[in-house]
Each structure stands twice: as structure tokens, then as C-alpha cells.
Amino acid sequence: MKLSTYTKLTLLVFTILFAGCKQKKDTTTLKLAHGLDPSHPVHKAMVYMAEELEKESGGKMNIEIYPSGQLGGEQQCVELLQIGSLAITKVSAAVLESFTPNYQVLGLPYVFRSREHHFNVMDGPIGEEFLNSTEQFNIKGLCFYDAGFRSFYSVNKPINNQEDLKGLKIRVQKSITAMNMVKAMGGSPTPISWGELYTALQSGVVDGAENNPPSLHTSRHYEVCKYYTLNEHTCVPDVIIISTVVWNKLSEQEQKWLKAAAEKSVSKERELWRQAEEHALEIVKDAGMEIIIPDKEPFMKMVEPVYEAYKCQPEIYDLIQRIRNTK
Structure with missing residues (x-):
């Protein structure tokens, strides 16, 4: 796998500070990063997934979320995920065509x-x-999110x-x-x-x-x-993906907890997306845009x-x- 210059320059920092998965006493923490704004329905669904994971695991697992490109853009997040320096990210399904x-x-x-x-x-x-x-590329899909x-x-x-x-x-x-x-x-x-x-x-x-x-x-x-x-x-969906480097380090029970939390977040995201669509259509219509149903x-x-x-x-x-x- 060929890494971008960005990834090579920041890999040491991420390895030291942002290991994709770390364990502290009885808690496993997963790092999740993406480029979306915190107001975006996908980010809100990820927050819900983190909350559900903590509930599912009884506090034994949690997710730390870094939105708005804090740990790099989409390409950088995928590269960091492939080497295990990042646990989870979001990509459009179109991005995975290259794999x-x-x-x-x-x-x-x-x-x-x-x-x-x-x-x-x-x-x-x-x-x-x-x-x-995509598991042969160190990428495993957890679930699909609606992208309209x-x-x-x-x-x-x-x-x-x-x-x-x-x-x-x-x-x-x-x-x-x-x-x-x-x-x-x-x-x-x-x-x-x-x-x-x-x-x-x-x-x-x-x-x-x-x-x-x-x-x-x-x-x-x-x-x-x-x-x-x-x-x-x-209707190209978004995909929540996890590094197989990280996934394979989780116990079978931890994998079940994470998968269950991800699946629960799917319904939440779909509702949030529906609300975002309705709001967007109201805004553009009020601004004078004609909506045509062909x-x-x-x-x-x-x-x-x-x-x-x-x-x-x-x-x-x-x-x-x-x-x-x-x-």
C-alpha cells in the first residue's frame, strides 16, 4: 500500500497520540474521525452509535469522535485506518470502487x-x-448510512x-x-x-x-x-468502515457489541437524514426555487x-x- 506524503508526515504523531484502538484498564477506546460538520446527520448518528456502544458494553467500550477533518481528509482517514492508526471512518460507497x-x-x-x-x-x-x-485491504464495513x-x-x-x-x-x-x-x-x-x-x-x-x-x-x-x-x-450510500487491524484485536464479544451499536445507529441516521431532506427542501423552496416532480x-x-x-x-x-x- 502506497501512503500519501500527508500520511507519512503525520503517521508518527498519530501512532503516538491517536492509536486506532487502545485499552485502559477494563475499557477499550476506538478512534473515529471524519470530515463532516457536527451538525450533519451522519455525525449525529455516529454520536448515537457511540452512546449505544457504551450502553451495549456496560461502559467497557467507547468511541472518541473527531469531526470536521481534525485528523485529515477522507483519503487520509482511509489510509490511517488501513494501517490501524485510526479505527473507524465514514466514506461514500463510491470511494470503495477503487478497492x-x-x-x-x-x-x-x-x-x-x-x-x-x-x-x-x-x-x-x-x-x-x-x-x-474489502477485508483484504484492511477495510471492513460495519453498516450503511442513507445519503439520499x-x-x-x-x-x-x-x-x-x-x-x-x-x-x-x-x-x-x-x-x-x-x-x-x-x-x-x-x-x-x-x-x-x-x-x-x-x-x-x-x-x-x-x-x-x-x-x-x-x-x-x-x-x-x-x-x-x-x-x-x-x-x-x-442513491449512493455512505459506509461506516473499521480497520481490520483494529477489528481483529477486539474480542468476539466486543465485535458483537460494536456491530449491534452500528446497526442501531442505522435507523437513527435514516430518520435524521429524512428530517435534513425535508428541512433542505423547505429552505430552497422558500428561497424561490421551483420543485418539479417528474x-x-x-x-x-x-x-x-x-x-x-x-x-x-x-x-x-x-x-x-x-x-x-x-x-
Whole structure:
């Protein structure tokens, strides 16, 4: 494993001060770090997980949380986790594509028909397969958190149907899957960094973008964009991951306590996320943004070729079919 310069420079400090797992008398302390603000629903769910772990273990285990990038960004946290200097962090499932190709399936458009379908897949045997699929890289998934559905928003032209996407320059993440999706719908995918997007929308470099309601709100893109079309094309979850270096040092009972606390936090996070979405939609609507509820079926038909392209990869194609066949 190749470490970044940042990690090499700070590894000694973290090893001395922030060991991923440490035991003091009868207490095991796990270090959890992430880049989100304490007001974020995911952070609040992590706090709940820490509280539940303390209850489950009768005070024999606890989690120390370092939010807001205190111990580094997402990449640095993953690297520190892999070597055991950090116990737990949060990543988007898209980040794990670089470790196992199967994770790219979770970013395919309309692979999830609804939020209920998404939860049924992630809470079932397919979700468990994903969580265990990165252990050879010292990464083990504990649970999935809801990160909402992504939808299109635009500056001047409303997107009432898939036809309205034709010719529009839509900002996407630097992802082949995302680019292929927008192309299949007739749009022109334009990769731009998140930090530059506000200016790109304002100056006309792109005509629109796509994301979930809380991100639209916190980014203040609603100040520039007039329309938000809730076509809900993708639903890429977040993953709470733990270092296998740390996990394997825990006793079987400690592992059970931690897994139970993580699973309990899933329901809490989903409720917190629902509340955040409702609040975000209220804010952008009050600010004058028009909320459009389109017929999703035409959008779904447009992206079928994206699935067919995976027929040459039997393992991934079979996974797609298993997910789509889940009730």
C-alpha cells in the first residue's frame, strides 16, 4: 500500500497520540474521525452509535469522535485506518470502487427503485457481501448510512422530462458511471470539482448539476439555480468502515457489541437524514426555487443501455440483476 506524503508526515504523531484502538484498564477506546460538520446527520448518528456502544458494553467500550477533518481528509482517514492508526471512518460507497469493482453497481442510475428497495438491499445479504468485500485491504464495513437520492437542478431551463436534458451541460463527479448516465439521458456531462461548482453555475460554464437536497442547501447552489427536478436517479450510500487491524484485536464479544451499536445507529441516521431532506427542501423552496416532480419511467428507460454495457462482466451483471430482483 502506497501512503500519501500527508500520511507519512503525520503517521508518527498519530501512532503516538491517536492509536486506532487502545485499552485502559477494563475499557477499550476506538478512534473515529471524519470530515463532516457536527451538525450533519451522519455525525449525529455516529454520536448515537457511540452512546449505544457504551450502553451495549456496560461502559467497557467507547468511541472518541473527531469531526470536521481534525485528523485529515477522507483519503487520509482511509489510509490511517488501513494501517490501524485510526479505527473507524465514514466514506461514500463510491470511494470503495477503487478497492472492489462491485461497489460501482451502487452508483448506477435507477438500480434502486425506491428508498424502501434501497434499504431492503443494503440491510440484506447483498449488503453484507459488500461490507465484507474489502477485508483484504484492511477495510471492513460495519453498516450503511442513507445519503439520499441525487436529482438534477438547473439554472435557467426547467427539466420536466428527459427531453429537457438534451444539450444541457450538467456537472458530474469524476466518475465514468455518472458521465455515462448523463450521456444516456441526452445531456453533456461536465466534470468539475465541488468547490468550483457555485462559480461554474453562476458564470454559465455548466447549465446544472445533480445532488441530494441537503447538499443543494448547504452548498447554496439554490441561490443560482431556479429549478430542482426530483427524478432521483442515484442513491449512493455512505459506509461506516473499521480497520481490520483494529477489528481483529477486539474480542468476539466486543465485535458483537460494536456491530449491534452500528446497526442501531442505522435507523437513527435514516430518520435524521429524512428530517435534513425535508428541512433542505423547505429552505430552497422558500428561497424561490421551483420543485418539479417528474415521471421517472422515461428517465429509467433512457439509462437501460448503461446496464447492458455490463453484460461482458458477468459477475457485476449478475449482481445488478440480483439487486433489481430484490423486493
